[in-house]
Amino acid sequence: GTNGVVKPVTPVLEVEPEDSVEQFAEYRRLKETMQQMAITGVPNPYFTIHDSVVRDTTMVDGKELISFASYNYLGLSGHPDVTKAAADAVAKYGTSVSASRLVSGEKPIHGELERKIAKWIGVDSSILMVGGHATNETTIGHLVGAGDLILHDALSHNSIVQGALLSGARRRPFPHNDYEALDRMLSEIRSQYRRVLIVVEGVYSMDGDFADVPEFARVKKKHRAMLMVDEAHSFGTMGKTGRGIAEHFGMDARDVDIWMGTLSKSAASCGGYIAGSDALVELMRYTAPGFVFSVGMPPAQVAAALAAINTLEAEPQRVDRLRQLSELFLTLCREAGLDTGDSEGTPVIPVITGNSMVALRLSNRLKSDGINVQPILYPAVDETAARLRFFLTSEHSEEQIRFTVERTAAHLAELGFESAPAVG
Numbered sequence: 001g002t003n004g005v006v007k008p009v010t011p012v013l014e015v016e017p018e019d020s021v022e023q024f025a026e027y028r029r030l031k032e033t034m035q036q037m038a039i040t041g042v043p044n045p046y047f048t049i050h051d052s053v054v055r056d057t058t059m060v061d062g063k064e065l066i067s068f069a070s071y072n073y074l075g076l077s078g079h080p081d082v083t084k085a086a087a088d089a090v091a092k093y094g095t096s097v098s099a100s101r102l103v104s105g106e107k108p109i110h111g112e113l114e115r116k117i118a119k120w121i122g123v124d125s126s127i128l129m130v131g132g133h134a135t136n137e138t139t140i141g142h143l144v145g146a147g148d149l150i151l152h153d154a155l156s157h158n159s160i161v162q163g164a165l166l167s168g169a170r171r172r173p174f175p176h177n178d179y180e181a182l183d184r185m186l187s188e189i190r191s192q193y194r195r196v197l198i199v200v201e202g203v204y205s206m207d208g209d210f211a212d213v214p215e216f217a218r219v220k221k222k223h224r225a226m227l228m229v230d231e232a233h234s235f236g237t238m239g240k241t242g243r244g245i246a247e248h249f250g251m252d253a254r255d256v257d258i259w260m261g262t263l264s265k266s267a268a269s270c271g272g273y274i275a276g277s278d279a280l281v282e283l284m285r286y287t288a289p290g291f292v293f294s295v296g297m298p299p300a301q302v303a304a305a306l307a308a309i310n311t312l313e314a315e316p317q318r319v320d321r322l323r324q325l326s327e328l329f330l331t332l333c334r335e336a337g338l339d340t341g342d343s344e345g346t347p348v349i350p351v352i353t354g355n356s357m358v359a360l361r362l363s364n365r366l367k368s369d370g371i372n373v374q375p376i377l378y379p380a381v382d383e384t385a386a387r388l389r390f391f392l393t394s395e396h397s398e399e400q401i402r403f404t405v406e407r408t409a410a411h412l413a414e415l416g417f418e419s420a421p422a423v424g
């Protein structure tokens, strides 16, 4: 068009390049948060070193503390049978399977554990993955994609949200535990999508409440969607014999399309599983990236989980005991006027302080009393939802629980008073 002269295009640099992590805004924000914490004079509550198995107690700085900060719900991590099974598996198979299971990494105990989990839950098949977080990411990321829709609980675990982001499907949270709101959303938009995946959790690990899974199953059927239930915190803790949330509700496990669980909590190991129909598991075994392109679960982890589930099966009284102790803890908290939010019938009991500083100082004071409990602070939760979160185990004693609730209430009364705004 012009007289044959091509004007050189000068690239316009619209942003400052960042070529080191120190420059990242995310990193500077992190440093600011750490500085603010240091100013308060309260020691950093993260990465505390625990130099023992953590059951009802833990060893920190050479001191034994009553502990409410680990997921060893049934005391099976450190159980002699579980430890021995892991050691035997290492002696026989080594510390790694040294390949993806698809190509030379398969050991007999992989299939044995997968059959055990499927039978335990009451479905056809299951498949193991090396990480619980990775199990959600790779499964959700793989089973749905562009043109599909993921509807997940507003309080979903990070691994669910990450899986949804990876999938490329449209993602919409629905209000916590609200299957009626979900039903309405589906009535409006179901027709625009090929597959719809609904994701809920058996037990919510921040609040200690749980999903009404039969109602969610009803809604998913009505709208021809698929339902996935994350049992990280309900496997081993819910239902009369610890089989999980389906047993709790007395429902048919096959009414849920995808059961997901972690082996890092009640099962005293590490890794995750997906359980459901033969077709689901077969598809995953040959095509799920986080399975196909990842090493098989290490022998010690497989054997530990297998032994833990066998122990749980032989000793269902562990689940009863956990339930009784959790109920005692909750009742005592309520009697003491503590705010335990929506926790009910689970071993996860928050004590909401509504203020991060109070939560941090409360956990620190409890530590001086010999009690280990993790504070959950802003921005992990809203400032008004800052809390201590207590995880019960079947190994706690009533005495430990009474002492803990009594100390928590006493300190909180003082701290609440100290942090109250001065009145004119």
Ligand code: PMP
Pocket (backbone or CB within 6 Å): 131, 132, 133, 134, 136, 157, 159, 201, 205, 230, 232, 233, 262, 263, 264, 270, 271, 272
């Ligand atoms: N799902 C939920 C609900 C969880 O709470 C967690 C971790 N606590 C995970 C998945 C990830 O499991 P893991 O820690 O075994 O990787």
